[in-house]
Amino acid sequence: MKSHQVKFDQSSEAVQVPTGTLLSEAARLAGIEITQPCGGQGRCGRCAVQVQSGAVRRRSALRLSRDDIEAGFALACQSVVEGDLQVYVPPQEKIERRLTTDLTALEVRVPEGYSYERDQTIRRVRLSLSPPSMEDQTDDLSRLLSGLRQQTPAWRQEGFKNISVPLNLLRKLGDVLRMSDWQVTAIVSLQQASAQEVEIERLIDVLPGHVPDDEPLWGLAIDVGTTTVTAWLVDLVSGQVKAQVSEYNGQIARGEDVISRIVYASKEGGGQELRGMVLDTIHALIDTACKRVMGLMGTEEGFNRCQIVKATIAGNSTMIHLLLGIPAATIRLAPFVTGANHIPLLTAQEIDLNIHPEALVDCLPGVASYVGADITAGVLSSGMDDTTRVTLFMDVGTNGEIVLGSREWLVTCACSAGPAFEGAGVQHGMRATRGAIEEVWINASTSEPTCRVIGGGKPRGLCGSGLISLLAEMFMTGIVDKRGNLNLHLPTERVRDGEHGLEYVVAWAAETETGQDIAITHVDIDNLLRAKGAIYAGYSVLSDSVGVPMELIEQMLIGGSFGKYINVEKAVQIGLLPDLPWERFQFLGNTSVRGAYHALLSQESRQRIREIASRMTYIELSADNSFYEAFMSALFLPHTEMSRFPSVEAALNEITPV
């Protein structure tokens, strides 16, 4: 096969690739990072590069204008090399968003009554062994194990009978025993209560000397989100969270939503690349967390990642599959099944997680392709599985997962809301970061808006909460009608027929950082209606399926970082949230990592997550005819049946008396 030289201007050397190589692959070989938010499907257009000389063949040029193509632009993920090339890669869009850090994080309260000696599965046992002699030639391992059996600590009813020992520990055991003069501390993982999953007693490590009871024993709770990865470093003895860290999931550069990631992972080498990316993210988080803890302890030495002896991981099913290297392709295609909802207990070294190699890694169980461990963990930490009150729990991100139920029953579904609320698929949408309009008020008489911008400077675009706020205000002030149609007859220049059709201008060019008007278009409004309609239809199907009318929902719990910035009133006004008294709403933040934290601390919580996963009845909306109907009815502001939103009706009547 013929090969060609491809030279990227950021790279000093050209790469040699065969005819037909994707430009994105050539870039990877040249060590150049090209962002592919849609996972290389050729849909987002953000991987466009400029071919300055040479022949490429464009399989698709979606999102490129004729001018772009004439100027040599080509989608790196859709264009193949057909000759020697000189390529210019435009500056890549920076990923920015508000991340939870120690500074912004709320202090986490240790669960009431947490007792290391009752709840924790990882324990330390101090052992004083007698050294071998010619009279007692017992081998090192048997000596250790019989020490464990005989020197049973107070919290242990019976000795350790059936404990597995990793080979690596055997390899170092003799040295540790001798260098510490046969005074050691064993770290053991107890058998878990449930017989459902295979979890045997296991020796994790043997440390020289006697570790005092009050010295921390480290565990890690991780939430692998599609956008953000969060880790909490926890002292398992006190139960305290000693560091909370978050970072963007490094996989973002290969797809913004789970579908794009799955598409990318299904390409040759793609799965491994994504696995490496999220591991890199987690490892960076662990390093940061360890440094923080070292700072807290006021010591530079004496702490490193290998002291972390247990980890629990929550995340949606796709994220868990990609992290573990399990193919995720079946998640995306009907009939939408995962490789495994219940992942066996793993060790850190099995999945290349840089903590103690024998640390047990517990990936929490999911329910379905789109209701993963992040939701079971969220249900646990929300407490809805243990309340008598009918509760609606939702976690809105790129997808919206909804759970309805109580101590008695739980039903769940997932609706593909699309990324509109994350600012994607909207003309001037952006993530909730500096320069994003996060709240809008519109004067009903003049149709003039007032905006609050994150960071306080000039606006650059609209983030999710800004879009909700804007749409609600436009509806309440009559700029759009209940179908979402813009009213051209208002005495304002802000509603106009622009380049992209009808639109409402939120900020004039002179007021913005970009020097361009920021507007919301008719198409944007349609996208937002579809997104909120899908979620509302989800509630409807769930509440219909169990025969519990929406107004009987006693509490509405909202998880996910998105929830934190939602203005309930506005979200109700557009029909994204059901019309319930405000006191029934609660915003819980990252319920997923919190659930992982609970599971990390206590066997009983872990067992509860297992029960939640098996108790939850999953309703597949794409197989449910009633969903389509409910969705169509919800494509209105706030809904085709205004009676479902009495408070909105009342407010409308106040503003615009009939």
Add this chain to the structure above:
Amino acid sequence: MKSHQVKFDQSSEAVQVPTGTLLSEAARLAGIEITQPCGGQGRCGRCAVQVQSGAVRRRSALRLSRDDIEAGFALACQSVVEGDLQVYVPPQEKIERRLTTDLTALEVRVPEGYSYERDQTIRRVRLSLSPPSMEDQTDDLSRLLSGLRQQTPAWRQEGFKNISVPLNLLRKLGDVLRMSDWQVTAIVSLQQASAQEVEIERLIDVLPGHVPDDEPLWGLAIDVGTTTVTAWLVDLVSGQVKAQVSEYNGQIARGEDVISRIVYASKEGGGQELRGMVLDTIHALIDTACKRVMGLMGTEEGFNRCQIVKATIAGNSTMIHLLLGIPAATIRLAPFVTGANHIPLLTAQEIDLNIHPEALVDCLPGVASYVGADITAGVLSSGMDDTTRVTLFMDVGTNGEIVLGSREWLVTCACSAGPAFEGAGVQHGMRATRGAIEEVWINASTSEPTCRVIGGGKPRGLCGSGLISLLAEMFMTGIVDKRGNLNLHLPTERVRDGEHGLEYVVAWAAETETGQDIAITHVDIDNLLRAKGAIYAGYSVLSDSVGVPMELIEQMLIGGSFGKYINVEKAVQIGLLPDLPWERFQFLGNTSVRGAYHALLSQESRQRIREIASRMTYIELSADNSFYEAFMSALFLPHTEMSRFPSVEAALNEITPV
């Protein structure tokens, strides 16, 4: 630090090493193999190389003559580089010996009544799964496991409840299920009967399609001997041994006995090197065995090492430690303890064994540093743990391990016989290979010998059985007295005061391949007396310890390849074997690999080995005063108390009437 160029004449390029580097290390870096039979202790002298120019410092020059040193000879393991060197490496001694091959191996009978469906822990289960649909979105793993639970085969009383699944299997499961249209065969490892060790039910693999019942399922029984490694490739369904292969343990180049190996392993990187060497040996054996089986099956395809799904390993404690990379140093030093006598169940990938990565590797249990799994396996295959007859079992190699007992009780000890019977430490000793004198007859009147030589050509030296035969004949014909002293007053030139002191010439220079006289010296005889004395003292201590006089031993079982070539009569005459009626002796060959084979086939046999290991009472001879006494009494031909050897006494009376 200064560095120097070292150029070996076999190698085209010089290596650069710092001052103080061992010559053996420099050779290793240059890719040149230097045999170190004593493990680099500077004792055997076989790693001598000739420094043709440049400065070395000799830490020790044991076994080198003044002439050698003047000619530039230096021990590679004891000499360090102090300048640029030019080094000549003399041709290395070839390791040759009789190896068991398919051609020489006896056909192995499948244990009577072996039933795959009752005895085997590895089973195949054919599953027909229904594919997922929108109505049944069960994840792949749960679908497989519930198939396993529901489609329980006839041999299974209850379904599989608690089965562990390796991550690698999860990673491929989805593809296998789909490409085989949901018709698969699961390979599972059942829970073992004993609760003593942690062995849980485990899914090993899932194969596409339905594998027929009569298709072989492959297992491997391995004996890792200090000198020889043996592997049997077994069809677990029929129980038949399909290939028997043996090869020298590659570690021989780094030490001939276990002590030398331990010394070598304790050096930096030595343990890893030895581990790699024995793995290479095992892998070569597996390849050979697989090729033989392919030949048998008449197919070039359809069989490879990854189809081997279970392995049992026997071997002495040092060999097992070195294979697994567990430090063995404590085995060598008082109080002589192992890292572990009971090794946890491992997977092939954990120990880098090139068979199915998830194959379970079961290292059989040992009893003590010098009574390892080779002996527990040997006891099993000898059947002595299940007989009412008082039995003495011995396995003589470099060390002699002895077990005395019956169904009721078992005592064991190990005596360091030294390598004399393997031809080492004896002036004209050699291994039992072509050119070795293996049997000698001496005319009592003329003192003239007649020899049988392996291969039938001219002799090159004396192997173990030859030495035993020679010594016995010399004693019976009065050439040596009961103290082992040579009789200079016989009318023969064969007894003379030679270069190395008094000696008896077995073959004159003109008759030998080397063109030199082959003789046995006074020093050689002392060494042989010490070796046989140690073993006899072992029997004595064991029989005294349980109060069973030697003559009450009802059967005498001899394992090990050495045993195969021993002439019982001669061995009794020198007092190596006890004086019992010949019909009580049985030679069993490699009892270790046979025991591993039994354990591979049947849970019950495996359980018996476990019981043997825990039932055997180990007597540490070096801590036992009576051993020294017994040893001193045994340093005679055949023994200081002639009454212990009535048959020898009678024979002597016939030959030389008092």
